[in-house]
Amino acid sequence: MxxxxxxxxxxxxxxxxxxxxxxxxxxxxxxxxxxxxxxxxxxxxxxxxxxHEDIVLAVQQQAAKGSAYAAPSMDQIELAELIVERIPSIEQMRFTSSGTEGTTMAIRCARAATGRKKIMKMEGGYHGSFELAEVSLVPFPDRRGPLNAPVSLPVDGSFPDNVLLDTIVCPYNESDMARELIARHAGEIAAVIVEPVLGSMGMIPATPEFLGALREASLAHDILLIFDEVITLRLDVGGAQTPLGITPDLTCMGKIIGGGLPVGGVGGRRDLMQWFSPQRQQPVMHASTFSGNALTMAAGLAAMRHYxxxxxxxxxxxxxxxxxxxxxxxxxxxxxxxxxxxxxxxxxxxxxxxxxxxxxxxxxxxxxxxxxxxxxxxxxxxxxxxxxxxxxxxxxxxxxxxxxxxxxxxxxxxxxxxxxxxxxxxxxxx
Ligand SMILES: Cc1ncc(COP(=O)(O)O)c(C=O)c1O
Structure with a gap:
């Protein structure tokens, strides 16, 4: 089957x-x-x-009132308010149906805002179920190249060549090499995306110095910094960025904010998030049938209030x-x-x-x-x-x-x- x-x-x-x-x-x-x-x-x-008793109750009550309206619900607004209040980098946000969609939207926002199309990601980083998000997830020893210039590798036979060409791979936890690579590709990179703890390749924390170097170098070259906090949001009510004291331009969310139901999100600086506003000219398109559905919002709000x-x-x-x-x-x-x-x-x-x-x-x-x-x-x-x-x-x-x-x-x-x-x-x- x-x-x-x-x-x-x-x-x-x-x-x-x-x-x-x-x-x-x-x-x-x-x-x-x-x-x-x-x-x-x-x-x-x-x-x-x-x-969890209160999450079950919230889901039961909401299910009886309808699961998805294609319109905001009060829980949606309250959950967003809670997230904006807690997470330093987030002034505005959008809910998505998965973490994958959250990272996709962050990347599209960065491309639209900067006019550049390439993305830098970490060797071993995983950002969802699409090709860019998995480039060099597994740095196969026979093909990966030197540490200071990793080769962009597919994880399977489905990757189009252009994804590999448009994704620049950066060594994780190597501050000097990262600074050098960012400077070298400055004119072509829209954003650097990084997990504060490298998840799929074995829960390896980034050093504060490394994340600080990414923040500094991205600011110096007018490149956006995206923290993928889909996993690390749980490390502090304000996400991993709070104890680190580092504020990315955009933050990707998922997992815990849905209270056990499918969820994702992207948030960040107001001027960047405004790219999603249908009221502006040429907004970044964000549709997504189940984004912000009433059931997930009810579960997520109950879960986050208890966290x-x-x-x-x-x-x-x-x-x-x-x-x-x-x-x-x-x-x-x-x-x-x-x-x-x-x-x-x-x-x-x-x-x-x-x-x-x-x-x-x-x-x-x-x-x-x-x-x-x-x-x-x-x-x-x-x-x-x-x-x-x-x-x-x-x-x-x-x-x-x-x-x-x-x-x-x-x-x-x-x-x-x-x-x-x-x-x-x-x-x-x-
Ligand atoms: C760091 C990170 N980003 C993005 C995703 C994608 O989230 P989802 O599986 O909800 O699409 C995951 C999933 O495990 C993840 O670990």
Missing amino acids: FPGGDTRSSAHYGPYPLVMDRAAGCRMWDVDGNELIDFMNNFTSLIHGHG TAAEARRINELGDQLREGFNRAFAQAGIAAQMTGAGSLSNVQFTSEPVHDARDSLAASMSAGHIPRLLHLAMMRRGVFSAARLMYCISTPMTSREIDFAITALNESLQELRPYIERERPGLLL
Whole structure:
């Protein structure tokens, strides 16, 4: 029925994905009745886990009143007000139906506003399900070129050549190289787009110095800076940009602002966002049937009202505990692995060397062979559900209990896998 057995490649894992029956709080049950703690949270989007009472109530009440009006609803306005109040870079915003559409609209706005058409993105950066957003997502070692001049690479055979030509790839966390590349391409780049934490390639935080260098260089050359905060919005009620103290021109949103329903958004400086106004001449076209639909807005507003600064701090601390516990478990088991990440976002990396970009994390996963896949299954057998690439994130129903449970499961899983690692990947032993 489904190619590969699922309807979404990112959520696929072998030999076959579990079919879920129901979920509540931070727990899920599959159709065989197995209980799992959900560290996946639909790829970081379920900030309150599953079935939060007030979100369920808001959705039920709204569903009874209609799901989509093709007209603003009061919740839509209130959710936008909350976002504008919280996120420093956002003076005006648009809702979209997905993060992909949010980044697409940010890029189109940047092109219209600057008159330039090329976009600079980071090596290993992922910004959605379209070609530009995935250029050099995986920096294949045989083709990627030198670190200071990465080659724009397709991830599959679907990429038209012009996308590769119009997308300039920048090394992540390399301030001097980024400054140099931005200066070299200054006349042709509309925007630089960057995630404050490189998500898909393993939750690798950007250094404040690197993001500061991007801000400085983009300002110096009249290029727009876009923060893709689709994942990192959860790190602070004001997004990752708030503790960093760096204000991008445009911010892409998604995931948590929909309260568990499909969502995305783009926001930023008023003069830039005005490009979307149908009242101006030659606006950037933004249609999108389900953008700002009443159901998502009701769920998102309820979710964001409950996501307070205290809750953000608490789950970030739980994330710290998870990383500490996992790192201790790997060290005790004598296995060269670590957890990278920031706040409530984490990812296992099979190396004890520092991981500061996608090349490092790709090298780690290639050297680990199929061990990460086995660890994912071993953890699942012990009731811990994560992304197959061993990405873990925290939701607000979690407490230290769930963190301790996952750490115990890791200790047991590593014991189970040790003989395989000794035999198949002795290079991973410390
Ligand atoms: C950083 C980032 N940007 C954009 C997107 C695209 O969002 P969506 O899957 O909602 O289209 C994702 C999705 O995982 C993401 O991680």
